[in-house]
Amino acid sequence: MTLQVGSILEGTVVNITNFGAFVEVGGKTGLVHISEISNAYIKDIKKHLKEQDKVKVKVIGVDDNGRMSLSIRQVPADKVSQKPVEIDWDKEKRKTSSLSFEDMMSKFTKESEEKMQDLKRGQDSKRKGGYSKR
Structure with a gap:
């Protein structure tokens, strides 16, 4: 070697x-x-x-x-020898099956609104810190 x-x-x-x-x-x-x-x-x-x-x-x-x-x-x-990735599919099913469709939708809506608020805050802070027109 x-x-x-x-x-x-x-x-x-x-x-x-x-x-x-x-x-x-x-x-x-x-x-x-x-x-x-x-x-x-x-x-x-x-x-x-x-x-x-x-x-x-x-x-x-x-x-x-x-x-x-x-x-x-x-x-x-x-x-490179690729080793297989083990996925516990039952675990994934248990995560989503415990929630009803309405619960999943409300969770999705809440997360989406939070992300949009963060995005808007970031854009607003960029505008405030930029160059001003005279």
């Missing part, structure tokens, strides 16, 4: 921090920075990775001290 820049290897997540995940690859540990996990913005890394997860990583850098920079998002799609 070669640890050269550009190599794509499988590793195990050994530690998760706010700024990234440490992945063990070939007996050495490297860092996958939070920006290298996904193309999408990640606020909470723990929603994407767990300790002991097996992940494919690409070595994107090795410094003079032997520290590795790794990336999950740069691994080509054909190299």
Whole structure:
């Protein structure tokens, strides 16, 4: 197993921090920075990775001290093994089946009105803070 820049290897997540995940690859540990996990913005890394997860990583850098920079998002799609997502359909049904149609509609209407009020407040504040005509 070669640890050269550009190599794509499988590793195990050994530690998760706010700024990234440490992945063990070939007996050495490297860092996958939070920006290298996904193309999408990640606020909470723990929603994407767990300790002991097996992940494919690409070595994107090795410094003079032997520290590795790794990336999950740069691994080509054909190299990634997609694990199936489990959805509890019964749980989803229980959420909506407990409410009557009228209750669901009133909830929807209330949420929509709140969102519209927030949107109008945002537009009004932009108008007030803008340039004035003289």
